[in-house]
Amino acid sequence: MKVFETQLPGVGRRYQISFPDGGVFTIVVHNDGKRSAFWRDEPDADGEELFTTNERDAEKIAEIFEGVFFDPVSDDLDDALSGARIKWVAIPDDSPVVGRTIGDVGIRTQTGVSVLAVERGGQTIANPTPDTQLLTDDVLVVVGDDDAHQALEELLSKPK
Template identity: 80%
Template structure:
């Protein structure tokens, strides 16, 4: 990878990043702080603008590239989570669980499912308390193995 920096009088600064396997990534930083981002498959091609962004959004993108928000997962965690599936499951309006609390239903003991969150309209209840009442059309964010998911499906169904 090679980086070229060019002063653009009256405009700002241009950075061109040429990748060894082809392609040129260009960022133009305007004097007002906005950024234009371009991509060319070949140095001789005309560039295609990918997007324009504000200085603040560009800083957020830079933080993401830098890995500020990323916390690597340990390799041994894959074994610990083997078989676990995270799913989003809607509670039907005619479900027998509607109006009951997580504690009343004893969901963890009966199904093996852990509820990570409840999405209710625009609200997300992260790590819900056992006293959280389940309502029609709530979306449960759950984790468990395939058997646990099947047990929860049975509990949520009319015949549950």
């Protein structure tokens, strides 16, 4: 695999990844933070735009490729995790939990979900403590059943 980087004046940077078995994957990082992804089967062929995304979503895609969110489990745990779902939930600007800590809010006792991580400004706080303060634009990575997720949504959106 070869990676080529090219400055695109007035646009941003282009990264082209050529694979030994054929195909070229291109990512254009625009000056405004937008990312565009293209694929072409042959080096000289026209590229097909696969998607365009913002900076935050591009970071999420990169984390997935990096394996941050993947933890293989054996099949014998399927019954133990039955009904459990992991979700990424953004804290609304007007949420009553903004400025309070996880412990003060009582997220687990109030809703039944467990907070696995807090994503904040491109950083991930893994295994946050009850003293972790919740801020606007934080994204909570939580695990629980459907009822617990619904209770969390209600807690986050209650009027102040």
